[in-house]
Amino acid sequence: MIDTGDFGIHDGISEVIFTTLSKDGEPNAAPMGLHRKEGRLFAMIYYSRTLENILDRPVAVANIVDEPVLFVRSSLCDLEPERFEYVNGFPVMKDALGWILFDCKCKKGERISLVELSPVDGKINRRKIQPVNRGFNAVIEAAIHATRYVVFREKKHIDSIEHYNTIVKKCGGEREKEAMVMLYKLIGITK
Numbered sequence: 001m002i003d004t005g006d007f008g009i010h011d012g013i014s015e016v017i018f019t020t021l022s023k024d025g026e027p028n029a030a031p032m033g034l035h036r037k038e039g040r041l042f043a044m045i046y047y048s049r050t051l052e053n054i055l056d057r058p059v060a061v062a063n064i065v066d067e068p069v070l071f072v073r074s075s076l077c078d079l080e081p082e083r084f085e086y087v088n089g090f091p092v093m094k095d096a097l098g099w100i101l102f103d104c105k106c107k108k109g110e111r112i113s114l115v116e117l118s119p120v121d122g123k124i125n126r127r128k129i130q131p132v133n134r135g136f137n138a139v140i141e142a143a144i145h146a147t148r149y150v151v152f153r154e155k156k157h158i159d160s161i162e163h164y165n166t167i168v169k170k171c172g173g174e175r176e177k178e179a180m181v182m183l184y185k186l187i188g189i190t191k
């Protein structure tokens, strides 16, 4: 029996990276919010390869990741194949602090689908004391705006990314600064 609390997944929304497998056996990774509310676990997923894969094969892994570059890359482009390892044929991320494998039940919506998640397996690879870093959190916020910018091309998202970039410059370390350089490159903005 998997207790997601042991993995640091508590009430509210935890930002994780979902890995899924396509019909053709291609691994995919994308950041998603993992919701926990009154004992229920679910994700709210817009049309994406993640959703397509879950509709084909109702399984997903939530990878608990603390690497800002991985959030940026997996939200805006494909991860390199060497970033994955396979557990019983299913992709998980090599650098995850831990992962949880879920059976999924999908209630498909017009714009967004509700995916109910039942944990079936999991592994903790590393435990880490991690003080809050505003730079890391700012990369996550900027990545969310970047995924919206590539779809809607609205200037308000660029303004938000700029705002979060000032926080990264002030509070982030090398990993966060590298993630922002990559983010700008992937959305086609030269700084």
Ligand SMILES: Cc1cc2nc3c(=O)[nH]c(=O)nc-3n(C[C@H](O)[C@H](O)[C@H](O)COP(=O)(O)O)c2cc1C
Pocket: 015, 028, 029, 030, 031, 032, 033, 034, 043, 044, 045, 046, 047, 048, 049, 050, 051, 071, 074, 075, 076, 140, 143, 144, 147
């Ligand atoms: C931190 C973070 C959280 C995200 N959470 C969600 C989410 O809960 N649902 C969703 O549909 N997209 C979410 N996204 C956007 C997807 O990751 C993004 O659209 C991605 O390109 C989908 O990739 P895919 O087509 O490979 O599945 C999130 C992005 C970030 C950076």
